[in-house]
Amino acid sequence: METAITLNHYLYVSGVLFAIGLAGVLVRRNLIVIFMCLELMLSAASLTLVAFSRYHAAEGGPDYDGHVFLFFIITVAAAEVAVGLAIIVALFRSRETTDVTEIDSMKF
């Protein structure tokens, strides 16, 4: 029999995905791509929630509290993306750019 997939496997995938998103936020200069990397980090965290809910089975099924939590996270993320992109559009209207290196009027 092959080695079974343990909780650690999922935690590693989630952690590496989070690190990729974090590196993207730091490296990229386009505001929209930075925002996409933020969404990637959020999804990586949700993978952890689902993995823990599956490996903490109760009464013959997964622990559904984790799924409910993820449901709320997806809702909040959708609202967050809508508001964030509206802010980016408003910023683009006034500054004509989405490059973070050119938006430096508050830089010390």
Added chain:
Amino acid sequence: MPFFFYFFSALALIGGIGVVVYRNPVTAAFSMIVSFLGLAALFILLNAYLVGILQILVYAGAIMVLFLFIIMLLDVREETGKSFPFTAIAGAGTIGVGFIALLIVVLTKSDIGAISAPVLAVGDAATSDVHQIGIKLFSEYWFPIQIVGILLLVATVGVVVLSKKELK
């Protein structure tokens, strides 16, 4: 089972790397969709059917269409000219590798994750997860779901206000 886990994990991670390295925002957005599809498949492997479908519908569907729409609306060009600054790459590499190293140390030191999946009930004892989540949402979590409804309303109004030509 292990094959599907490794395949979809690779899909999610390769999609994530694509978001970071592709300089064209549209290509990055499509890599993001690939990553989300991989993640949704992982959710379904973890018996989270409703959440997996929601991930595809809301993230890969609605949210990524919104991103592509904004990319089109703002006419974002490919980042040309100078490559990523060296300090940014060095900083991001250090933090990313450091984070993964920390993860490895924590997960190997503790035995929390070294468990295999508990066997789930099949047949009559197994109820659909949509059913279970619905019951939880409208009994145990009745207050948070009201708050989320208000949040969505506030977000809708906020987006309309932000998108107006000029704020008065």
